[in-house]
Amino acid sequence: MLFRKIYFVVFVLLLAIFSACQSDKNMTAATTRVVIISTNDIHAQIDHFPKFATFLKQIRAENPHVLLVDGGDRFSGNVYVDNAKEKGKPMFDLMGKLGYDVATLGNHEFDYGEAALNKRISASSFPVICANMQTKGTSLQQPDPYRIIEKAGIRFCFLGLIGTNAVTHIPATNPDNVKDITFRYYKTAAFENRKLKNQCDVFIGLTHIGFVGDSLLAIAMPELDVIIGGHSHTLIEGPLRINNVLVSQTGSNLKYAGVTYLDFKGKKLVNKTYKAVKLDTFAEDAEIKAMVREICNRPEFKEKIGTTSKGLKYKENVANMVTDAMSEAADCDFAFYNSGGVRYNSIPAGDITRETIYRIEPFNNYIVKHRLTLNEMKRLILNRFNGLKNQENRRIDLFVSKGRYTILKNEEGEGVDVVFVDKNGNKLKDPEQEFTVGLSNYVNSTYDFIGKGKGENTHIPIVEAMEKFVQTQGDVNNQERRTFINKK
Known part of the structure; x- marks a missing residue:
């Protein structure tokens, strides 16, 4: 087992090094840049939203074409979110205020149960996607497997995937919370959606399967241009290409935000790179800080x-x-x-x-x-x-x-x-x-x-x-x- 793990890591590193050598050779006079800001595993750490809001405003001021996405696990980690009158609502309110474009499901999205999650998804201002779950016969509405978003005349397809346990075949949550939901192996669902590559200009996996899962997916599915991941709380600080798929993840708790730069000639992707930006040095946005203060106005918890x-x-x-x-x-x-x-x-x-x-x-x-x-x-x-x-x-x-x-x-x-x-x-x-x-x-x-x-x-x-x-x-x-x- 240890030998196999070492072999896999070496194999991934070799692929990453080879892919990195291909990174900038096509970059000469790109005419359009689209920036994707990504978060994952926020775990309801709403105290960090005011600084994130300031960072986001700065990025949007500098770039006309920006997408904002999340890789799952928005709940479980803050008393004021997890014990709100409507569980989880403060997170969705803040994310809606910041203008998220799309998000995938993480395992902790199920911690409040089907009914609570259904309320949040139904009322969400942004789509929540997942390709490898079936909710038929439950109170939870069926999420779309993917979402195509057009930005600067370029079509971006986001495919949502969630990881499951190899034995129980469910995400890492209390089984009682997902007992009527059917989940499939993420690769199976991903392979079934390969055809989406022909319907878009950029194909992106928006996943909650962990870094190892993202690495395996990149190797198995080179149709993907980018994977924006979550679940393992892995901080990827700079561009990592595996099988020429750009793979990213921003740690956890909104300490970092991911910035993916995609450059195009017409609709052709000619360069892609990424960095993680630490948020602790940014000033707090006053409006978002006021929202957080109001959410936390619960004297009984003090x-x-x-x-x-x-x-x-x-x-x-x-x-x-x-x-x-x-x-x-x-x-x-x-x-x-x-x-x-x-x-x-x-x-x-x-x-x-x-x-x-x-x-x-x-x-x-x-x-x-x-x-x-x-x-x-x-x-x-x-x-x-x-x-x-x-x-x-x-x-x-x-x-x-x-x-x-x-x-x-x-x-x-x-x-x-x-x-x-x-x-x-x-x-x-x-x-x-x-x-x-x-x-x-x-x-x-x-x-x-x-x-x-x-x-x-x-x-x-x-x-x-x-x-x-x-x-x-x-x-x-x-x-x-x-x-x-x-x-x-």
Whole structure:
């Protein structure tokens, strides 16, 4: 697996180097330039919109022909967007104000459920496209697979694609949110739309499949002129050509914007290049700043609910607070919460507000209870650990309450056993001993273990469990480490 990955990376780099050599040889006297401004994986970071607006105004003042596009994942990451009266609406309002032309779907667009997403798409001032999903029989309107936009007399075709899990065949969201939607492999849908090349002057993949997926698509589908991507949070700072397809992505959280320059003689594309622009040096646009201030005018989220006199310096410290809160709220022996669900990696010393709690867990997950044996808890942890096929990427994924555990690895880096110690320091030995275990509904639905998709729904939101826990504790200062990896 490692050899194959290295081979693929080398292959992509060679293609990129070869393509780069072709970049400017046709550029002599281009008569028309079209600029595409791109964003991806904004994750509701609306505080960055005022600076982005200033940058956008500058680009539009300097260039008469500008398109503005987004590569998905607009939701999940800001308390005021994720908990708005109409979930997600502030993001679409801001994007509409800035004049987006087209966007694709990301996996986090489904975090609020079908009905909420349908409201946002139906009311959107810009089209949201996706070629590899079928919504028949659901409350979600079927998005168009592509959109052709004319700018300066040149026809640009944007093809929308979303990535899916190779096993579950759905995007990375709670399965309950997409249970009636059918998704297809992105390449299958892309190949079916190759004919679009004949209907436009520029063929662009607007994708949410990650950098590796974009690289594979560029190799397999040279009909594309440009791929504007998302999902992997990869920051591509300068022009990268793979199989002569210009591939871009701007990291995440609207820290950068992508600028793709396309030069034409008549309607023929003769040069293409790209750069990422860091936005932190731009002044804030007053009008957009006022919009953001109004969106954030929610006094209830500023309310202090506790303190941390020492601060929670690391992600595991924050996660410990989450799992401890779950255990207390649902009366569990142990609770587990996934690393990707912790969206606030540290909390500085000082007040803990309600906003802090919602920033940690923006997904509105709730607690599901199970009765699991020691062996079954071990399998839950090991299945997830070993599911990361590349051993360099293997890491602790599940944080724990009321105890600690150590994953034991063999020489190949595979997890082979888990040593559990309870809160009193006693090693757990009986493989058939049963425990009450709390999980988030996301882990319950997506992780591979004997109780997958089952368990008792407590109907206790994790944010409410955290709020009560912090209020009860008063001062939260759990600095201990509870998860470890060692060689056997």
